Amino acid sequence: MKIKHTLYIILLTASLIPLYIFASVMIVQNNKNTKSMMQENLRFISESTISSIESFCEARRDTIDMITQYEMIQDAVHSSLDGSISDDDSISYINNMLWERKTHCDFLQSLFIIDTNFNIVASSENITASTSDYFAHADSDSLNGNFIISDAYQRLIDGEMTTVVAAYSGIFDLNTQNIIGYVVEEIPTSYFDNYRSNTTLWENGLLYLIDNNNFFITAGNPDESTSDSLTDANDNAIWQKITEHLSCTNRSNTSGQFYFNVSGNEYAIYYAPVHYTDWMIFITIDLSSYQKMKTAYRILLGTTVLWTSVVLLLVHYLITKKITKPVHLISGTLENVQLQKNYALRIPYDKNDELGNLSNKINALLAYAEANEVHQQEYQRYLTKKTQLDPMTQLFNKNAIENKIHAMIEQANDTHTRIAVGFLDIDNFRDYNTLYGHQEGDRVIRFVASILKENIDGIVGRNGGDEFLFCLAAVDSKTTIENEIRTVFEKLQEGLINLETGERMSIPCSIGIFAENGSQLHYSYMVQGADAAMYQAKELGKNTYYLNYN
Incomplete structure (x- = not known):
């Protein structure tokens, strides 16, 4: 009996000590991995939220920049600056256009066109065109014409004080490029x-989006409805810690993480600026859940040691199955995601336990990252196309055609x-717009664009207004150019059907072409030559072409 008892003690001791050491190492390593994953999760969610807000800003910038290019708006702003009387029909048309844009964007409160003296030229609201104090809040950085979203301010709208922000972009004269x-x-x-409600945070996570005056654009946890104040005492205490950190930090272009304690709980904060604004975003997570997990593992260790003498093999089996394998799967999957940059990977662990829940959360995060990556790729392709094509004609726009011609030269x-x-x-x-209206004028521009695109064996772009620019490479003879231009003229003379009169009308155009052998050519030289040739065609009586073939 004593020998059996001694052997049992030896076996228990020999098994318990290695197991205790092994379990301790596993718990420490798991704690490190878990905390690291929580911190990485915080950083990733913060950057994804910022990316979403900045994508919204870029979409507003692109929409506003498109509005600034309309010739009718340019004319109306010039009239406002000159003090001349604007065409009531034109202003009414612009007001209606702004109202239509506002009604198609649920998030827009109002849409204004103002001149550099801050006189309202046109508006989606029914107000007179006079100097308004609505824009006394204007950020000085926006006065240079660059796109920016202002700090929050309040103004009376429909009898109620409404908190809004203003997205600005400059209108530049198409000829002088002056604002x-x-x-x-x-x-x-x-x-x-x-953006706050769509952000997936750990338990008790908070999101603060503030402007340069520390006004809350939105604040609270994703389930709260409040957007401009904090009512919870604990949330206010966290905000006080953030403001103390801000007072010691240069907030311009600053991002990072820091940690602090509130009411006995440890919090991690990630903060960063939001591009196109003077705002900053702060996202917090409560690390107490991490502390609870660490405590749970300590209890598990004590229980394991207590029952090892009875169920040593069972404990070993359970540790292997319930802890080691899941942690290996989680860390292995995350490592593969990092190495392969493949967010389609998933943790193959679906048990209904703590690590199973953690795996599900990480898998959900990976799914979100995968969907966001696909969205970003699609949006990037959309932006690339949008920045190169003229929206009316689908030809290359001014910047794109200039870059293309540079490369061809x-x-x-x-x-x-x-x-x-x-x-x-x-x-x-201008006669088309005057006689038949701007819609018919737009049809003429699209018609000319289609003729050039179909018959010019090169690249074609819209230079602005009713002017087009094209380039032919590797031209073998003067006859080749003339044949293409004659074909264009024949198609233009055939014209298109006037929707108002039902009659076919020809489209007279003046074309200038400048051709020269490549050696030390440059863009401005070739474009000036083509421009001079076009004016030579104008002097010949218009509706013809002039070819300068050197």
């Missing part, structure tokens, strides 16, 4: 509650081949 006015969108701060210089650059200007284009 002449601004397009302003007012957005209620309540709209940004959507460089290639001509390298290969010593002839290149031709041409301008096309629709003669007396």
Whole structure:
């Protein structure tokens, strides 16, 4: 009996000590991995939220920049600056257009066109065009024309004080490139509650989005409805810690993490600026859940040691199955995600326990990251197309056609081949707008664009207004150019059916082409030559072409 008892003690001791050491190491390592994952989760969620807000800002910037390019708006702003009387029909048309845009965007409160003297030129609201104090809040950085979303402010709308932010972008004169006015969108701060409610945070997580005056754009946990104040005492205590940290930090272009304790709980904070604004975002997580997990593992260790003498093999089996394997699966999956940059990977563990819940949360986060990555890729493709194409004609826009011609000139210089650059200007284009309206004028522009695109064996773009720019590479003879231009003229003379009169009308245009062998050519030289050739066509009586073939 004593021998059996001694052997049992030896076996128990020999098994318990290694097991205790092994379990202790596993718990420490697991605690480190768990905390690291929580911190990485905080950083990733914060950056994803910021990315979503900045994508919204970029979408507003693109929409506003498109509005600034309308010729009718340019004319109205010039009239406002000159003090001349604007065409009531034009102003009414612009007001209706702004109202339509507002009604199609649920988050827009109002949409304004103002000149550099802050006179209201046009508005989605029914107000007179006079100097308004609505824009006394204007951020000085926005006065240079660059897109920016302002700090929050309040103004009386429909009899109620409403908190809004303003998205600004400058209107630049198409000829002088001087700033002449601004397009302003007012957005209620309540709209940004959507970003807070759509953010997946750990238990007791908080999101604060503040402007440069420390005004809450939105604040609280994702389930709260409040957006501009904090009512919970614990939330206010956390905010006090944040403001203390801000007072010691230069908030401009600053991001990072810091930690503090409130009411006995440890919190982690990630903060960063939001591009296109003077705002900052703060996202917090309560690390007490991590502390609870660590305590749970300590209890598990004590229980394991207590029952090892009876169920040593069972405990070993359970540890292997319930802890070691899941942690290995989690860390292995995350490592593969990091190495392969593949957010489609998932943790193959679906048990209904703590690590199973953690696996599910991480899998949900990976699914969110995967969907966000796909969305970002699709949106990037959309932006690339949008920044290169003219929205009306689907030809290259001014910047894109200039870049394309630059590249073609460089290639001509390298290969010593002839290149031709041409301008096309629709003669007396204003008459179409005056006689038939702007819709018919737009049809004419689209018609000319389609003729050029179908018949020019090169690249074609809209230079602005009723002017088009094209380029032919590796031109082998003067006849080749003339044949293409004659085809264009024949198609233009055939014209299109006037929707108002039902009659076919030809589209007279003046075209200038400048061709020269590549050697030391440069963009401005070729474009000036084409421009001079076009004006030579104008002097010849318009509705013709002039080819300068060197």
